[in-house]
Amino acid sequence: MNYIFDMDGTLIDSMPVLAKSIIGFLEDNNTPYPEDLIKIVIPLGFDASALYYQSLGVQMTVEEIGKDLGERMYYEYANNIPAKPYVKQALESLISQGHTVSVLTASPHLTVDPCLKRLGLYDMFKYVWSCDDFGTTKADVNIYYRVAEKLGTTVSECVFLDDNLGSVSTAKESGMKVIAVYDSYSEEYKHDMKAVADKYIYSFSELYSEGKPKTLYITDLD
Numbered sequence: 001m002n003y004i005f006d007m008d009g010t011l012i013d014s015m016p017v018l019a020k021s022i023i024g025f026l027e028d029n030n031t032p033y034p035e036d037l038i039k040i041v042i043p044l045g046f047d048a049s050a051l052y053y054q055s056l057g058v059q060m061t062v063e064e065i066g067k068d069l070g071e072r073m074y075y076e077y078a079n080n081i082p083a084k085p086y087v088k089q090a091l092e093s094l095i096s097q098g099h100t101v102s103v104l105t106a107s108p109h110l111t112v113d114p115c116l117k118r119l120g121l122y123d124m125f126k127y128v129w130s131c132d133d134f135g136t137t138k139a140d141v142n143i144y145y146r147v148a149e150k151l152g153t154t155v156s157e158c159v160f161l162d163d164n165l166g167s168v169s170t171a172k173e174s175g176m177k178v179i180a181v182y183d184s185y186s187e188e189y190k191h192d193m194k195a196v197a198d199k200y201i202y203s204f205s206e207l208y209s210e211g212k213p214k215t216l217y218i219t220d221l222d
Contacts, residue, residue, distance in 0.1 A: 002151050003094055004176075006138075006162035007105035007112060008042065009183035011121070014081045018042065019185070021072040022049075025065075031057050038185065043138050043166050045131030046070075046108045070110045077111035083119045086204035091124050093207060102127040104147055104160075106138060127151070138167040144174035165189040169196050 008014045019038045026033050033056055034040070041049045050065040058065060091101050102125050105112055109130050116122035127150065134143050148155045155175040162168050163183040172178045180197035182190060194200045201207065 001099045002153055002158045003099055003101045004104050004147060004158055004160045005101065006164065006167065007103055008107055009163035009185060010161055010181045011087050011103070012081050012083050012115060012119070014077070015183060015185040017073060017076045017081060021069060025069055025072060026053065026056065026058070029058050029060070043106055043164050045106050045137055047132055048137050066108070070108060073111050077115040078118060081115055083121065084204060086207070088121060090204040090207040091121065095124065100126045100151070102129065102151065104129045104131070104138070106131045108132055139170055141170050141174045144171050144176055165193050165196070168193050172196055
């Protein structure tokens with residue numbers, strides 16, 4: 001089986017940094033934004049997010065927006081943002097059982113790669129993809145078919161893990177099995193995610209226990 005992980009809010013505890021950087025960027029550019037701003041932009045890649053900021057009134061090019069936001073976030077990703085508890089153990093457990101693990105995140109490689117390398121996770125993954133690599137977002141059902149194709153398999157042989165309701169719903173629509181992951185930033189949607197997903201976890205400790213890998217992933221999701 002092929003396990004595909006979102007990064008922000010799933011593998012790492014980065015949502016506070018993301019929210020602060022995005023809101024600070026818009027406020028510094030005197031741009032009003034909706035109350036649900038973070039929920040709107042988190043599933044988007046950097047390029048799609050930049051287009052959205054332009055629609056709000058930011059007078060910058062996509063490249064300029066990406067550079068500004070990247071600089072705001074790079075230091076925290078490269079130095080401070082922690083992995084969520086039990087992430088490394090859960091990945092090791094999956095790999096030990098013969099599964100592959102990959103990343104599909106809306107964040108750019110500018111922040112993704114140094115963060116995962118610092119945490120000692122990067123080399124565990126078969127692939128580390130940004131949505132920008134596909135030129136689309138996780139709101140597009142086709143990205144999941146393309147990911148499965150690059151893995152040399154079908155969506156029915158993939159399990160997708162994410163903390164965002166929109167991404168969870170679209171991945172499920174594609175035919176992937178889905179594990180929804182708790183994050184405080186998406187807590188208000190947890191009941192909706194439970195209704196959509198094959199499994200909902202509050203912690204990666206639910207995939208790893210007492211130093212031993214759990215062997216019930218596939219049966220849990222069938």
